[in-house]
Amino acid sequence: MQVLSIAGSDPSSGAGIQGDIKTFTALGVHGLSVITALTSQNTSKFFDVAAVSPQMIRSQLRSILSDFQVDAIKVGMVYSKKAIMAVHSELKRIKIPVILDPIFESTTGGILLQRDSFSYFKKLLLPIAYIITPNVLEAEKLAHMKIRSLGDFKKAAIMIQKMGARCVLIKGGHLQxxxxxxVLLEDKIFYTFSHNRIGFTGHGGGCTFSAALCVNVAKGQRLRDAVKSAQEFTLQSMKKAVKVGRGISIVGQGRIDLIENDLSHAIARFAAIEGVYQHIPECQTNFVYSGTNPKSIVDILGLEGRIVKTGKSVAVVGNLKYGASKHVASAVLEIARKFPI
Incomplete structure (x- = not known):
């Protein structure tokens, strides 16, 4: 499985292309990259930024898209209107889901989208986005309104959706x-996701979330499940933040669970089989997987939900969790007992 990040370079490796590649690797997929700008920054200060030429951006995109089967694309920092036009020209006709993460300013104070590029961002990138993931400050800029309440979240999400994005997720971390x-707006339905605030003043949380969401979408997860899973991964990465420089901390993406990685890939490949919906029974389908000689159901990984038939396709409902399956896991457990390795 391959996913692509289109973003700026961050030499501190807290965010940007480098941060995205760390997240992709932690989640067990092959990360591809197209660089739109070079930044000079560390954990204390933002120094400088230089745009990559639109010709080079188009060349990078063509080289990747002509060679790799890309399962999802994240678009982060684009910086200039010329970069935006170059990205749009190469992505406007593709069928790959695009996760648009609006990057306007850096944690260390740098301007990451030129002022004269904002209208181009809205006009050209929002209409090609499967989902856009602004934080409250970015959503306020896009919707031209203040966000203070749940009603404001919903109103802003509707306004941003009308600009062309199919789905909108507004992240509330900047509110007290x-x-x-x-708050997620998927088509016309709202979903909310809440968690306890953690003490995190660091670099890379937003990029980690959108990169993890890109991976989950690539794996075929239902969008609200993909959001929840990305949120959980980001929270764990924030809790593992490390102070590697003299300034703020950098998120620490954890190692992957190889069993979860293998099962996730297997489910994604199964769901992508042409006509597989014809083989899904009325009780739907689940996959489970474990290491050698599981002792109980909690040693066996499975979907909390099911792989369900939706018309002439299938959807993966729920997240992977140990102990989630009882019926199918019991069969695996019994086989393991009779035929131990």
């Missing part, structure tokens, strides 16, 4: 309070 609430 013990709880953080994110």
């Amino acid at each position: 309070g013990d709880k953080v609430t994110d």
